[in-house]
Amino acid sequence: MNVFSLFAVATALIVGASFASAGDVQHGNKHDAHDETAMDHVQHGDLVLTGAYVRATLPNQPVAGAFLTIENTGTEDEMLVGVSADFAGRGEVHEMKMVDDTMQMRKLDAGLVIPAGETVTLEPGGYHLMFMKLDQAMVEGETVNATLEFENTGPVTTSFNVEGKVAKRGEHDHGS
Amino acid sequence: MSGRTLRLAIWGLVAVNVVALAWVMVISPRMTANAAGKIGHGEYTLAATDGTAFTETSLSQAPSLVFFGFTHCPDVCPTTLGDILTWQEALPEARDMNIYFVTVDPTRDTGDILKDYVGWVDGVRGVTGSEEETQKALEAFGVYAARVDLGDGDYTMDHSASVFLFDKDGNYSDRIRYQEDFDTAVGQLKALLGT
Ligand SMILES: [Cu+2]
Numbered sequence: 001m002n003v004f005s006l007f008a009v010a011t012a013l014i015v016g017a018s019f020a021s022a023g024d025v026q027h028g029n030k031h032d033a034h035d036e037t038a039m040d041h042v043q044h045g046d047l048v049l050t051g052a053y054v055r056a057t058l059p060n061q062p063v064a065g066a067f068l069t070i071e072n073t074g075t076e077d078e079m080l081v082g083v084s085a086d087f088a089g090r091g092e093v094h095e096m097k098m099v100d101d102t103m104q105m106r107k108l109d110a111g112l113v114i115p116a117g118e119t120v121t122l123e124p125g126g127y128h129l130m131f132m133k134l135d136q137a138m139v140e141g142e143t144v145n146a147t148l149e150f151e152n153t154g155p156v157t158t159s160f161n162v163e164g165k166v167a168k169r170g171e172h173d174h175g176s
Numbered sequence: 177m178s179g180r181t182l183r184l185a186i187w188g189l190v191a192v193n194v195v196a197l198a199w200v201m202v203i204s205p206r207m208t209a210n211a212a213g214k215i216g217h218g219e220y221t222l223a224a225t226d227g228t229a230f231t232e233t234s235l236s237q238a239p240s241l242v243f244f245g246f247t248h249c250p251d252v253c254p255t256t257l258g259d260i261l262t263w264q265e266a267l268p269e270a271r272d273m274n275i276y277f278v279t280v281d282p283t284r285d286t287g288d289i290l291k292d293y294v295g296w297v298d299g300v301r302g303v304t305g306s307e308e309e310t311q312k313a314l315e316a317f318g319v320y321a322a323r324v325d326l327g328d329g330d331y332t333m334d335h336s337a338s339v340f341l342f343d344k345d346g347n348y349s350d351r352i353r354y355q356e357d358f359d360t361a362v363g364q365l366k367a368l369l370g371t
């Protein structure tokens with residue numbers, strides 16, 4: 001075996017092993033509940049925004065994640081570059097990932113691409129809008145407004161339903 | 177680049193590969209295996225929101241669940257608390273377990289803040305303390321947590337998202353992964369509680 005093939009084999013093994021360990025955390029039922037309720041449908045240029053909701057906050061939780069589906073019916077890629085809201089001192093587009101059992105959350109500095117002709121879903125455990133420095137609690141059943149900033153199409157303000165704390169199985173809210 | 181330099185560079189890469197491979201295949205799993213027997217054990221003293229101390233002996237009062245998080249957490253931590261609520265509803269015996277939410281962000285998560293935060297789910301106790309004792313506890317549980325700056329003084333925490341299960345004698349028995357299937361999780365709890 002020459003040096004190059006040894007190197008190739010070693011690399012392949014390492015890459016394979018890394019994927020094997022990363023793969024087994026990518027499971028679980030991501031999205032059981034939210035499809036029924038938020039039916040708001042906002043057309044913004046070639047973009048269609050649906051199912052916008054923000055997750056109700058727990059007592060003293062100063063941040064909130066918000067989610068929606070963005071369809072790009074146009075022929076040009078679009079980029080979601082920012083988000084803002086009156087109720088939050090800070091809003092950002094984030095990505096969450098599980099890496100070997102560790103939850104990682106990062107700001108998408110360049111924004112989130114919405115490719116032409118495709119639909120991108122922001123959902124728990126993945127892409128989300130992150131509101132920080134909240135001025136108010138997110139109370140289930142209420143509605144809040146936030147403004148999404150798109151690179152080409154510009155800003156659009158849309159309403160977000162505040163949905164339950166138990167995101168996965170819907171109707172288990174406990175009151176508080 | 178001369179032939180000799182190239183050869184050296186290639187052998188260097190091979191050496192890196194071999195070490196990395198050894199790490200992935202042999203050393204890292206062995207470390208995990210070694211730690212598994214004594215997860216949760218070690219010297220740390222934190223404070224639980226019910227006024228008790230949280231130490232390794234807290235784990236041997238009753239079967240217990242321990243998980244890690246922080247209140248500036250948009251998704252995983254509320255989801256896990258919500259999951260625990262649904263497990264309790266499905267399995268009334270689970271209410272007799274000791275459940276601890278240990279903050280990985282003790283600077284911001286004081287006892288008062290945590291108390292209301294976890295108070296939403298019956299029986300869950302928040303746990304906080306000094307940075308130093310928190311670090312000792314994280315090591316004892318083999319939990320990874322790291323601060324990630326977001327700019328302007330804000331930060332988030334990367335952290336392990338599993339729920340650790342301990343039997344009534346304080347021995348680690350299992351973990352429930354983040355977003356685990358509901359029936360699987362309840363099955364794991366039943367196995368722990370022997371029901
Ligand atoms: Cu986020």
